[in-house]
Amino acid sequence: MALKYSRQRTAIWDYIKDRKDHPTADMVYEGVRKDYPKISLGTVYRNLMLMKDIGKIRTVEVGDGAIHFDPNVSEHDHFICSCCGKVIDIDVEDIARIKELASRNFGGRIDGYSAFFYGICEECIAKAAHAEPVPSSDQEVLR
Numbered sequence: 398m399a400l401k402y403s404r405q406r407t408a409i410w411d412y413i414k415d416r417k418d419h420p421t422a423d424m425v426y427e428g429v430r431k432d433y434p435k436i437s438l439g440t441v442y443r444n445l446m447l448m449k450d451i452g453k454i455r456t457v458e459v460g461d462g463a464i465h466f467d468p469n470v471s472e473h474d475h476f477i478c479s480c481c482g483k484v485i486d487i488d489v490e491d492i493a494r495i496k497e498l499a500s501r502n503f504g505g506r507i508d509g510y511s512a513f514f515y516g517i518c519e520e521c522i523a524k525a526a527h528a529e530p531v532p533s534s535d536q537e538v539l540r
Contacts, residue, residue, distance in 0.1 A: 419465035
């Protein structure tokens with residue numbers, strides 16, 4: 398599908414193409430409007446969905462109510478930080494074997510898979526390590 402050139406679409410693609418954090422349409426909008434202050438959230442969303450429809454990006458839904466956009470359209474897995482909500486690509490060796498194992502007990506055809514891993518990302522762990530401890534409710538706070 399040949400698309401008519403659009404500076405805004407190019408700016409959206411330039412913003413998302415190398416990202417590993419799976420931004421939402423709101424995040425893309427905030428990033429792109431620095432260079433295109435008159436761009437609308439609707440324009441950003443429509444262009445992201447168009448890119449998805451033509452296979453240039455994919456969407457990832459992680460249960461937070463938002464659609465995240467991923468420029469990596471190959472099969473891969475994701476880590477979701479339970480602290481900050483960040484969605485990160487994760488490289489897991491031999492996880493493709495799960496597709497093979499699932500096929501053994503399933504009469505249909507499995508064309509793909511998606512695995513989500515949950516926990517706390519490196520940045521949140523580092524922030525917590527540098528944060529002052531919060532006193533529990535039964536500890537007296539000295540001033």
